[in-house]
Amino acid sequence: MLQVNSVRQFYENFVPSCTIYDIDCPDNSFRKFTDDGKYLISFSRNHQELIVYRPTWLSFSYKGEDCDSDALSQRAKRFDSFFIHLYTVSLATSNEFICKDVFLYLEGLEFGIFATSTAQTHEVPATEGAVNGVQCVEKIVFHLVRLEDGFVLDEKVFCNDFVNLTHSMGVFLHEDLLCIMSLRYQAIHIVQIRDSGNLVDVRIVGTFCREDDELFIGSHIQVTEGQIFLSGIKQRLLSYIFRKHWSEETDQTLRIQHLKKKFYFHFQDYIDLIMWKVQFLDRHHLLIKFGSVDGVVSRTTDQHPSFFAVYNMETTEIISFFQNSTEELYYLYEQFCDHFTASSRSSLHANFISSHSNNIYAFDQLCVVKNRASSFLQFVKKMVTSLPYTCQSQSPSPYFDLSLFRYDEKIESYYPLITILLWMKNYCLWIAALQQI
Amino acid sequence: MAFLMGDWPSYDPQNFSQIRPSDPSAQPSKLTPATYHPTHNRTVPPPNQVITTEARNILLRQIYQKAEDKLRPKRAATDLLTPEHGCKQPRGAFSNDP
Numbered sequence: 441m442l443q444v445n446s447v448r449q450f451y452e453n454f455v456p457s458c459t460i461y462d463i464d465c466p467d468n469s470f471r472k473f474t475d476d477g478k479y480l481i482s483f484s485r486n487h488q489e490l491i492v493y494r495p496t497w498l499s500f501s502y503k504g505e506d507c508d509s510d511a512l513s514q515r516a517k518r519f520d521s522f523f524i525h526l527y528t529v530s531l532a533t534s535n536e537f538i539c540k541d542v543f544l545y546l547e548g549l550e551f552g553i554f555a556t557s558t559a560q561t562h563e564v565p566a567t568e569g570a571v572n573g574v575q576c577v578e579k580i581v582f583h584l585v586r587l588e589d590g591f592v593l594d595e596k597v598f599c600n601d602f603v604n605l606t607h608s609m610g611v612f613l614h615e616d617l618l619c620i621m622s623l624r625y626q627a628i629h630i631v632q633i634r635d636s637g638n639l640v641d642v643r644i645v646g647t648f649c650r651e652d653d654e655l656f657i658g659s660h661i662q663v664t665e666g667q668i669f670l671s672g673i674k675q676r677l678l679s680y681i682f683r684k685h686w687s688e689e690t691d692q693t694l695r696i697q698h699l700k701k702k703f704y705f706h707f708q709d710y711i712d713l714i715m716w717k718v719q720f721l722d723r724h725h726l727l728i729k730f731g732s733v734d735g736v737v738s739r740t741t742d743q744h745p746s747f748f749a750v751y752n753m754e755t756t757e758i759i760s761f762f763q764n765s766t767e768e769l770y771y772l773y774e775q776f777c778d779h780f781t782a783s784s785r786s787s788l789h790a791n792f793i794s795s796h797s798n799n800i801y802a803f804d805q806l807c808v809v810k811n812r813a814s815s816f817l818q819f820v821k822k823m824v825t826s827l828p829y830t831c832q833s834q835s836p837s838p839y840f841d842l843s844l845f846r847y848d849e850k851i852e853s854y855y856p857l858i859t860i861l862l863w864m865k866n867y868c869l870w871i872a873a874l875q876q877i
Numbered sequence: 878m879a880f881l882m883g884d885w886p887s888y889d890p891q892n893f894s895q896i897r898p899s900d901p902s903a904q905p906s907k908l909t910p911a912t913y914h915p916t917h918n919r920t921v922p923p924p925n926q927v928i929t930t931e932a933r934n935i936l937l938r939q940i941y942q943k944a945e946d947k948l949r950p951k952r953a954a955t956d957l958l959t960p961e962h963g964c965k966q967p968r969g970a971f972s973n974d975p
Contacts (some may be wrong), residue, residue: 687948725937750940760940772939779936 451838465519475789487537493523527590532556539605593637614720649756680758719828789836
């Protein structure tokens with residue numbers, strides 16, 4: 441297991457040692473530090489404004505053996521000693537609110553992606569093209585903000601649609617490409633973020649796969665009342681499954697039986713599958729998770745079998761299709777976990793996240809869980825629920841580097857702020873200034 | 878060790894005190910490392926060879942490899958299945974069968 445992050449061993453000498461409580465800090469909902477440490481993102485309590493601070497980082501030094509909180513100057517007990525308020529920008533209008541789970545950062549350009557949403561509509565009218573049983577939100581807006589000054593560069597609006605914004609699950613950022621999973625209309629929107637700050641629609645995968653499919657079908661085929669084509673992505677999926685089962689049996693007579701059992705018997709189940717979640721594997725390939733309508737927002741995945749497809753956007757072909765219980769998919773995840781994060785090669789930070797594929801201690805923990813599992817099948821299903829990966833969900837902080845420190849993994853999800861951890865009620869956990877080594 | 882280590886600090890000045898250079902007259906700066914000259918040209922790279930990073934990452938290569946492996950032994954069967962991949966062929970009136 442290659443240890444690519446040994447240069448960060450310096451942090452073994454630089455660890456939190458002191459806590460200061462009862463700091464007066466603004467009554468904001470603090471969200472995250474950007475990975476490059478340049479911005480602290482927070483939202484107003486009413487979830488309508490974005491408030492961004494510049495962390496000024498360490499500004500106090502003490503020479504001596506033991507530094508305790510009494511030795512720290514009074515300035516250390518003030519919020520504004522460490523953060524400079526840059527701006528407050530209103531993103532949401534009166535009936536909208538900012539979805540605080542959604543924040544994606546483009547490191548090179550210092551752009552941030554945020555989302556605002558109106559409340560969920562409870563009476564959902566059945567609309568043509570929309571999946572019945574999926575929630576509906578009147579308006580979801582994705583905002584592209586230049587974090588340097590808070591200028592809102594561009595927006596993308598979804599009306600009467602539903603994107604799963606909990607934990608940012610419905611969006612995925614890879615380099616300059618953003619994919620947004622529209623659950624209600626079963627469409628994957630691929631959007632490019634240009635350096636100029638424009639959001640440009642690249643393609644939509646769903647009803648149609650190629651850019652000219654809609655034009656071709658419209659000009660060549662008369663679609664009369666009641667006849668509905670299956671969506672393009674569904675056509676691709678069914679074709680793939682058919683060809684796969686066709687090629688599994690060489691004997692002509694047995695082939696039909698094989699297809700009946702494996703394909704036609706499940707035909708309606710395959711038709712009923714909907715896309716749940718999507719991620720980029722690279723600029724051309726998507727990993728799409730399929731499941732039933734009932735399982736869309738359900739937390740328990742056991743009752744609902746799910747499937748994964750690898751889709752090439754350029755050739756519009758499905759390359760692979762796995763059920764969530766497939767060992768093959770699990771072994772890909774075990775060996776190549778880092779590639780599922782699809783981090784950009786140019787991002788230094790993202791490439792240093794500990795995983796069981798790059799860290800022997802993480803792999804050891806995984807083996808412990810694997811050996812302890814009563815059923816390998818259940819273990820596989822549980823591991824595979826992490827896919828598709830939720831981007832920018834893990835901190836690249838050296839303090840979460842398993843080759844340097846050991847910690848309770850739950851901490852990483854509860855406290856996403858890497859250096860200064862802020863509690864809800866005006867407490868401030870501060871990492872003490874330098875101790876003379 | 879003064880001739881090689883100079884005045885570099887050390888925990889213990891007695892470290893390395895027993896080492897004697899094997900050839901006192903050979904100064905390191907005058908030693909030229911032996912260079913390998915090939916005696917044949919069987920391993921010369923092709924003149925137009927360009928070495929680049931594989932564009933597709935290892936995960937996708939594995940996925941494609943496994944997909945090909947599944948299809949390979951049955952290639953004869955799949956050849957019968959579809960006609961030439963080509964442009965989309967417009968059909969006539971759409972069949973009414975469900």
